[in-house]
Structures are given as C-alpha cells and as structure tokens.
Amino acid sequence: MRLPAPYILCSALISVGGLLFGLDTGCIGPITTMPTFLDSFGPLSSTIHGILVSSILIPASLTSFFAGNIADYMGRIITCSLGGLIFAAGTALEAGAQNLAMLFVGRCITGVGEGLFLSTLVVYVCEIAPARQRGVLASVQQLLVTMGIAVGYFVCYGTVRSSNTSFSWRFPFALQSFLAFTYALLTFFFLPESPRWLKSKGRMEDSHDAWDRLGLADAEREKNEQQNQNLNIQEPESLALTPIRSRQSVHDAQHTSWLAVFSKGARKRTFLGCFVMGMQQLSGIDGVLYYAPLLFQQAGLNSATSSFLASGVSALLMFLITIPSFMLADKWGRRTSTIVGGILLSGTMFIIGALYASGTVHGDHGAARWVVIVLIYIFALTYCATWAVGIKIYASEIQSPKTRAPATSLAQSSNWVVNFVVAFTTPVFLQHSSSGIYFMFGAASLLTVVVCATEMPETKGKTLEEIDKAFEHSDEGQQTSMRMKALKLLRKWQRGRLNQPRATTEEHEL
Numbered sequence: 001m002r003l004p005a006p007y008i009l010c011s012a013l014i015s016v017g018g019l020l021f022g023l024d025t026g027c028i029g030p031i032t033t034m035p036t037f038l039d040s041f042g043p044l045s046s047t048i049h050g051i052l053v054s055s056i057l058i059p060a061s062l063t064s065f066f067a068g069n070i071a072d073y074m075g076r077i078i079t080c081s082l083g084g085l086i087f088a089a090g091t092a093l094e095a096g097a098q099n100l101a102m103l104f105v106g107r108c109i110t111g112v113g114e115g116l117f118l119s120t121l122v123v124y125v126c127e128i129a130p131a132r133q134r135g136v137l138a139s140v141q142q143l144l145v146t147m148g149i150a151v152g153y154f155v156c157y158g159t160v161r162s163s164n165t166s167f168s169w170r171f172p173f174a175l176q177s178f179l180a181f182t183y184a185l186l187t188f189f190f191l192p193e194s195p196r197w198l199k200s201k202g203r204m205e206d207s208h209d210a211w212d213r214l215g216l217a218d219a220e221r222e223k224n225e226q227q228n229q230n231l232n233i234q235e236p237e238s239l240a241l242t243p244i245r246s247r248q249s250v251h252d253a254q255h256t257s258w259l260a261v262f263s264k265g266a267r268k269r270t271f272l273g274c275f276v277m278g279m280q281q282l283s284g285i286d287g288v289l290y291y292a293p294l295l296f297q298q299a300g301l302n303s304a305t306s307s308f309l310a311s312g313v314s315a316l317l318m319f320l321i322t323i324p325s326f327m328l329a330d331k332w333g334r335r336t337s338t339i340v341g342g343i344l345l346s347g348t349m350f351i352i353g354a355l356y357a358s359g360t361v362h363g364d365h366g367a368a369r370w371v372v373i374v375l376i377y378i379f380a381l382t383y384c385a386t387w388a389v390g391i392k393i394y395a396s397e398i399q400s401p402k403t404r405a406p407a408t409s410l411a412q413s414s415n416w417v418v419n420f421v422v423a424f425t426t427p428v429f430l431q432h433s434s435s436g437i438y439f440m441f442g443a444a445s446l447l448t449v450v451v452c453a454t455e456m457p458e459t460k461g462k463t464l465e466e467i468d469k470a471f472e473h474s475d476e477g478q479q480t481s482m483r484m485k486a487l488k489l490l491r492k493w494q495r496g497r498l499n500q501p502r503a504t505t506e507e508h509e510l
Helices: 006-014 016-031 035-041 046-054 057-074 076-095 100-128 131-162 167-190 195-200 204-214 218-230 239-260 267-282 285-290 292-298 304-327 334-357 368-385 387-397 404-432 436-455 464-509
Strands: none
Touching: 006 016, 006 100, 006 131, 006 167, 006 204, 016 076, 016 100, 016 131, 016 167, 016 285, 035 167, 046 100, 046 404, 057 076, 057 100, 057 195, 057 404, 076 100, 076 167, 100 131, 100 195, 100 387, 100 404, 131 167, 131 304, 131 387, 131 464, 195 204, 267 285, 267 387, 267 404, 267 436, 285 292, 285 368, 285 404, 292 368, 292 404, 304 368, 304 387, 334 368, 334 387, 334 436, 368 387, 387 404, 404 436
C-alpha cells in the first residue's frame, strides 16, 4: 500500500490543532450544564455561565494578534508546538480545578495556547501545499474541528451517564491535556519547517531540504520558481550570502510586518480577511455549538442526557457532511460557497426567530419545537459544508507573502473577538428574548452575502503567487480608475471656471 505524499501527512498532523479546538468547543457547553459540575461549583447565572464559557476567547484573541509576528520570528513549527504545550498546561489546570477562579485561570491559559497554534497552522498548510490541493489540505483542520466537537459531546454524554462524581466533568479536560501535549511533541520533532518561511529568511539550502522532506514534485517546484521569477522575487547570488540575507529579513520583518498589513497594497486584503473571519462567528455557529444543550432544552428536550445526545448527533452529522465538503473544497470555490452558504444560514436563523417571536414554539407540545430542532441541525450542517471550509482558507491565501502570517493572525484575532461576544451574550440574550438573537445572526449572515458578492474575488485553483499578482493588478486598476475619475472632475471644474466669465459678460450686456 502506497503512503500519501509527505506534505499530505504533514498537513494532517499539524491540523490536529483543529481537533483540540473542537474538543474544547464540544465539551465546555455540556460540562457547564452537568449536575456533577453544578454540585461542585453551584448554580451559574446566565452572566457567569457566559463568562466561563467565553473566557478562553479573549486570551486567544490577544495571543492570535501577536502570533503572526511570533511565527515570522520563531517559525511556524515552533509556534504551533509552543501553543500545544500551553494548551496542555491550561486544560490540566481546568481538570484539577477546585473552584471557579481556578477553572477561569485554566481557561485563560488554554486560550493563550489555542491562539498560537490555531492562527499559525493554516498558514503552514497554505505554504506547503500545491495549489491544486491547497483547499483540500487546508480544510483538514475544519474536518478535525467537527470531529473534535462530536467526540467532545459524546465523551460528555458517556461520562455523565457513567459517573455521579466530579470525574464526569474532569475527564474531558484531562483528555484534552494529554492530546495537546502529544500534539506539541509530534509537531516539534517530526514536521519540517515551512520552506517559504525559510526562504523569506534567506535560508535557501534549508528551504530546498524542506521541500525534499515534504516530497513536492519537481514539476510543482519548477512552477513555483517560474512564478517567483515573474513576480521579480530574486534569489540570493550564492549560498554564501545566506547569513546576511537572513539577518536582513529578520530586521525587515520586525520593522514592517504590522505596518505592512495596513499599507496601500495590503489593507484591502487585511480588512477583507478580518471581515469574513469575524462574520463567520457572527453567523451564530459558536452560539449553537457552545450552547447546543441549552438550545435543545429551550426547544423541549429537558433532560441533560437527551440534550447531550441531541447535541452529539448534530455534531456527528456535522463531521460527516464536512468529509465531502473538504474533498470538494477546490472544486466548488470559496466565493460560491460563501454566498450560497450565507443565504441558507440567514434563512434558517430568520425562520427560527420568527417561530419564537410568533409564540408558536412550546416546550411540551406542538410541531414548532421540532421544526426549531431540525432547523438548528440544518444551520449547523450548512455552516460546516460552506463557511467552515472556505473562509479560513480564503483569509490566509489572499494575503501577500510579506504579510501572510501577521494578516492571518489579525483575521483570526477578529474571529476570536466576535466569538467572545457571541459566547458571552448568547445565554444572556436567550434569558431575555427567545427570538432576538436569531434575527441578529440572520442579519449578520445576510450582510456578509452582500459584501462578498461585490468584494470577494475567487481564488480556487490559483497558486499563492497568482493570487498575490491578481490582487496587485486589482489595486493598480482601482488606483487608475480613481485617478481617471479625479482627472474628469478636474476637467469639468476647469471648463466651469472658463465658462463662468463669459456667462457673466453676457448677463451684464443684457
């Protein structure tokens, strides 16, 4: 049996970071509603519940903001490995928590680690994958996220049924800690550094060695080299100059990386990446994932085990639909999936909101509650088939080589910030209004459709260099168009000034 190419195995291994993220997402909602958890910490108000669930996200956002600079300085692999170790330490603290303060601190530490590796691993995959497979390989992370969510729900379902002690909520945290520690070690010792990152540091020999370890075909490598020449990317005159070029690259990265993401040629891509990543969360997906047991209880599934089981089934279906979605990621296209997915997401949210607003949903009788449950399933499945697969890839691949890591980190940071707002406010919104939050999520998805229909160019099947060149041409075209408009306005103004005295003379003679 022939093994997959090394770059495929490397992409799969580093994408295990998505599994860790999914496990936390799938576990934290059920854990905070377990009877044994409430026995340990007492009943939680909606505000405390929201703070506890979302406390991982602000540290993740702050870390993600700087992860691009860290990844540019230390390398993609070391950054991911360090993030895994910090994640392992945080979840270990959560597993041993004796009070809410200790649990809160543990979640904050976990968020620091999560922000490091989750921001960097997509950049690594995009940089090592051939253009024809980049969408599929970068989507492995999302496949593992949905797998982690499903595993998290079913682990909690199993522990809440099998144990009446604190083991039922401590074990899921301990499992995350073990897997994160293993991920950190395997990433550090077995993955080659990104050849493109090595090249950006002037380490050309190391870059060629990394391509060899990744097993990239010679034809693909020649294609990259030809594109680099077309883009006027010059190679060092000899390997003897590598130390000089390396020091100069580090110096440039330290002084221009964050300023460069807002430069004239990069700001459109930066803002577009931040917008789509932020709206990805404002669609309401993590409100559904974090609080699935609460949403199902609101719709009529009152027992903890039944709501956990319903949550687990939804997560399992999400995982299954992600399999064909990530396999077809390079066939459907990022733009199409974003627009079509946004229309479906907004439609399901508006219908659920209308059902609650009309007062037709009753917890103990009626068909409307089952319609709500089915629509929650449809929403989650639609998200996993469309937005979950394409948006994270798009936010990274549209950035220029110079700004890819910091711009992707900034986009991921915006994702975390919006995620925090959604995770914190969802239980509070639900306590005061059963319909308002669904209308808000639906409106956000519809706004995203409008913006992406006008501002989101397609990137399917293009190399990173081709995407970069396309955006450069687009920026040049916009600048030329603006200059032409300015010249036309100036000429109209000049003609008006020339005609003004003549009109005044004629009026005087009359």
